[in-house]
Amino acid sequence: MLSKSEKEVLGIDLPVGSHHYRAFVGSSSLYDLVAATQFNLLTALGLREYHYLLDIGCGSLRAGRLFIPYLLSGRYFGIEPEPWLIEASMANEIGNDLIRIKKPTFSHDRNFTLSIFNQKFDFVLAQEIFIHASQAQISKCLSEAKKVMNPTAVFAATFREGQDNYEGNDWHYPDCIEYTLNRMRELAAEQGLICKPFDWPHPGPQSWLLYIHPENESNTLELSAGAEPLRLLSKLRYTENRLNCWENHPHVGLIARMNRVTNDVLKKVRNLGISVKSKIG
Numbered sequence: 113m114l115s116k117s118e119k120e121v122l123g124i125d126l127p128v129g130s131h132h133y134r135a136f137v138g139s140s141s142l143y144d145l146v147a148a149t150q151f152n153l154l155t156a157l158g159l160r161e162y163h164y165l166l167d168i169g170c171g172s173l174r175a176g177r178l179f180i181p182y183l184l185s186g187r188y189f190g191i192e193p194e195p196w197l198i199e200a201s202m203a204n205e206i207g208n209d210l211i212r213i214k215k216p217t218f219s220h221d222r223n224f225t226l227s228i229f230n231q232k233f234d235f236v237l238a239q240e241i242f243i244h245a246s247q248a249q250i251s252k253c254l255s256e257a258k259k260v261m262n263p264t265a266v267f268a269a270t271f272r273e274g275q276d277n278y279e280g281n282d283w284h285y286p287d288c289i290e291y292t293l294n295r296m297r298e299l300a301a302e303q304g305l306i307c308k309p310f311d312w313p314h315p316g317p318q319s320w321l322l323y324i325h326p327e328n329e330s331n332t333l334e335l336s337a338g339a340e341p342l343r344l345l346s347k348l349r350y351t352e353n354r355l356n357c358w359e360n361h362p363h364v365g366l367i368a369r370m371n372r373v374t375n376d377v378l379k380k381v382r383n384l385g386i387s388v389k390s391k392i393g
């Protein structure tokens with residue numbers, strides 16, 4: 113568990129969007145978990161140290177602090193319009209030595225100009241970006257992604273599924289916005305990409321989508337099959353946690369006690385019936 117002073121340093125009780133490098137990008141208490149989810153997903157999908165990774169809206173390197181040590185030098189690229197987030201992460205999480213050795217590349221572009229690096233990528237990541245982006249921004253991001261993705265590249269992104277589509281024109285932050293799965297598929301198709309829902313855990317109410325080039329459709333299915341055991345394990349843990357929560361819920365305890373009492377009464381009534389019958393007989 114965390115001490116009071118650790119909580120303060122890590123910004124644990126600050127509201128999302130606060131001017132703290134962890135709290136700005138999401139719930140500080142989930143900072144580690146959301147990083148692990150991203151790292152596990154891409155490595156399960158086949159990310160190796162020699163691949164090139166583009167992290168769109170990399171924030172305070174929540175996932176970057178795991179990907180940068182894992183990848184070989186010069187393979188991690190991040191886009192983040194708020195430079196202070198990257199600086200704070202370098203100072204508090206990563207350190208100058210790792211930056212010197214792994215040479216990550218950053219851009220502060222805010223127009224989703226993914227081609228700014230003049231680099232093709234094997235994996236592209238947009239974690240908690242499409243839950244704030246307008247349809248025009250998502251379209252721009254996908255059209256740029258199409259240009260920079262290698263033929264077998266996988267682009268993993270989260271979105272929040274809803275009944276309606278956000279129709280605003282601007283980035284919406286820190287509140288979240290929703291799109292239908294159908295709209296997300298249409299936006300991808302308009303840019304010549306296939307968009308597939310991918311069942312992978314996320315600690316928040318978000319779902320994962322994988323974007324691929326149409327000619328790569330069968331390859332991705334094989335990768336998904338490879339990730340199946342990990343996915344099932346995560347699901348099992350999640351279900352186990354939910355079950356524990358239910359078991360400790362006061363209403364569940366009450367129902368269990370009522371069940372026990374009902375069974376006792378039924379047993380007594382049955383015994384009574386038997387003894388009455390035997391007396392009559």
Ligand SMILES: C[S@@+](CC[C@H](N)C(=O)[O-])C[C@H]1O[C@@H](n2cnc3c(N)ncnc32)[C@H](O)[C@@H]1O
Binds near residue numbers: 137197221238240
């Ligand atoms: C919810 S945070 C997610 C950060 C990171 N992906 C993570 O998982 O920790 C959203 C990030 O998108 C950044 N952002 C805002 N406008 C952007 C834009 N136009 N292009 C790329 N990133 C943007 C924000 O500064 C913020 O760091």
